[in-house]
Amino acid sequence: MSTTKKFLYINRKAPYGTIYAWEALEVVLIGAAFEQDVSVAFMDDGVFQLVKGQDTSGIGMKNFSPTYAALGDFEITKIYVEKESLEERGLTLDDLQHLVWEDEDEDWAEKDSIRLVSRAELGDVLAEQDVLFNF
Amino acid sequence: MKLTIQVNEGPYQHQSADSAYYFAKAALEKGHEIYRIFFYHDGVNNGTRLTTPPQDDRNIVARWTELAQKHDIDMVLCVAAAQRRGIVDDGEAERNGKDATNIAPGFRISGLGQLVEGGIQSDRLVVFGD
Numbered sequence: 001m002s003t004t005k006k007f008l009y010i011n012r013k014a015p016y017g018t019i020y021a022w023e024a025l026e027v028v029l030i031g032a033a034f035e036q037d038v039s040v041a042f043m044d045d046g047v048f049q050l051v052k053g054q055d056t057s058g059i060g061m062k063n064f065s066p067t068y069a070a071l072g073d074f075e076i077t078k079i080y081v082e083k084e085s086l087e088e089r090g091l092t093l094d095d096l097q098h099l100v101w102e103d104e105d106e107d108w109a110e111k112d113s114i115r116l117v118s119r120a121e122l123g124d125v126l127a128e129q130d131v132l133f134n135f
Numbered sequence: 136m137k138l139t140i141q142v143n144e145g146p147y148q149h150q151s152a153d154s155a156y157y158f159a160k161a162a163l164e165k166g167h168e169i170y171r172i173f174f175y176h177d178g179v180n181n182g183t184r185l186t187t188p189p190q191d192d193r194n195i196v197a198r199w200t201e202l203a204q205k206h207d208i209d210m211v212l213c214v215a216a217a218q219r220r221g222i223v224d225d226g227e228a229e230r231n232g233k234d235a236t237n238i239a240p241g242f243r244i245s246g247l248g249q250l251v252e253g254g255i256q257s258d259r260l261v262v263f264g265d
Binding site: 003005007013019020023026027030031033034036131132133134135 | 141143176219247248250251252254256260264
């Protein structure tokens with residue numbers, strides 16, 4: 001399979017309450033094996049997926065949020081977070097996990113994965129893609 | 136155009152299962168090719184042959200089976216989603232020690248890789264769901 005396409009996984013739902021966020025993450029992890037040009041975006045209530053310090057002990061659900069920190073190891077280095085969605089929910093970047101990846105070309109320097117973008121900029125990112133997975 | 140269709144919602148609960156079906160049917164009538172229909176999340180419930188809707192209602196599962204058989208379409212239920220929701224074929228029954236199967240004709244159970252591969256191989260990936 002030699003074709004490389006630009007894949008964007010869009011996450012729009014809160015992490016718990018429905019299974020969309022968890023099953024979306026499963027697709028992202030499986031999809032990483034296909035060596036495509038992958039980005040992940042978080043918007044609407046999806047920004048809650050990245051909030052740090054999640055504690056699910058009261059709801060009997062698996063806390064899968066530590067998995068997002070592993071995305072860098074799957075060579076997923078472009079994580080877009082929509083600024084307006086954060087602001088509308090009273091969140092800032094400081095409320096989110098600090099996600100990083102290691103740049104092989106720069107002696108494994110640690111780099112930030114999260115790119116804070118405006119709604120309009122995210123629209124441009126969407127327009128550049130070949131395949132949009134919408135969860 | 137070559138299409139992969141993803142169905143994320145269960146039948147009767149949500150219109151996505153209907154919209155996806157009508158989209159697939161219309162696309163085929165227009166001469167497009169459907170590379171795969173992939174059922175994910177509660178969408179895997181589109182593939183149980185045990186569904187029994189009232190007689191005056193549409194039979195969503197039977198409708199999928201008919202479409203797939205008529206046009207030789209690859210219809211895949213995600214294995215992880217199917218296991219969670221109790222959709223079982225012979226292989227899954229044997230692997231997980233279940234005493235019954237319920238997969239409908241025309242469907243098969245496979246991995247999420249089939250969805251990603253559908254995205255790579257098709258001109259468009261069309262997603263139905265919330």
